[in-house]
Amino acid sequence: MATATVKHTKQSSEADKSKTPAKKSTAKTSTAKSTGEAKSLTTTDHKKIQKWVEKRGGKPATVKGTESKDETGILRIDFPGYTGKDTLEEISWDDFFAKFDESNLEFLYQEKTADGKESRFSKFVSKK
Numbered sequence: 589m590a591t592a593t594v595k596h597t598k599q600s601s602e603a604d605k606s607k608t609p610a611k612k613s614t615a616k617t618s619t620a621k622s623t624g625e626a627k628s629l630t631t632t633d634h635k636k637i638q639k640w641v642e643k644r645g646g647k648p649a650t651v652k653g654t655e656s657k658d659e660t661g662i663l664r665i666d667f668p669g670y671t672g673k674d675t676l677e678e679i680s681w682d683d684f685f686a687k688f689d690e691s692n693l694e695f696l697y698q699e700k701t702a703d704g705k706e707s708r709f710s711k712f713v714s715k716k
Contacts, residue, residue, distance in 0.1 A: 626702040630694045630713070634685050637695045641665050644708050648684035649676040660687035663712055688712070 631637060641648070646665040652675055654661030660683050666672040688695075692715050698707035 626698055626700065626707065626709075628696055628698050628709075630696050632688075632694055632715070634681075634688075637688075638681055640695075640697055640699075640710070644706065646708075647678050648681055649678050650687075651675060652677050660684070663687055663691075663693070665710060667708055 644667060646667045649664045649666040649672065650661035651664060652661075655677075660679060661677075663684060664672065664676055666676045666678065691712075693712045694715050695710060696713050697710040701707045701709075
């Protein structure tokens with residue numbers, strides 16, 4: 589009887605092993621689907637960028653210490669509640685967009701996170 593129990597356990601283990609790849613495959617598929625819902629977009633439209641940023645409470649900013657007399661520094665968006673207080677300096681939208689255009693940038697952003705919440709994800713990328 590002990591032999592039958594051991595044999596049965598082995599069969600269960602082998603059956604479980606054969607199911608494992610299918611389970612992993614299903615998990616990868618569902619992960620890919622939920623990641624796919626957080627769609628990234630790009631734009632150079634100043635009004636669209638400003639509207640997106642302001643809707644989320646953000647302000648145009650530069651990294652302190654990266655500006656010069658004649659040039660705006662590295663661009664950032666400063667959102668309330670983040671740690672930009674000591675490292676970022678607010679600038680006007682006019683200065684922001686002048687540097688944005690001069691640097692030949694696009695605004696990469698998401699409207700919603702994968703779980704449907706409002707996203708604050710954005711970054712500046714070089715135009716292709």
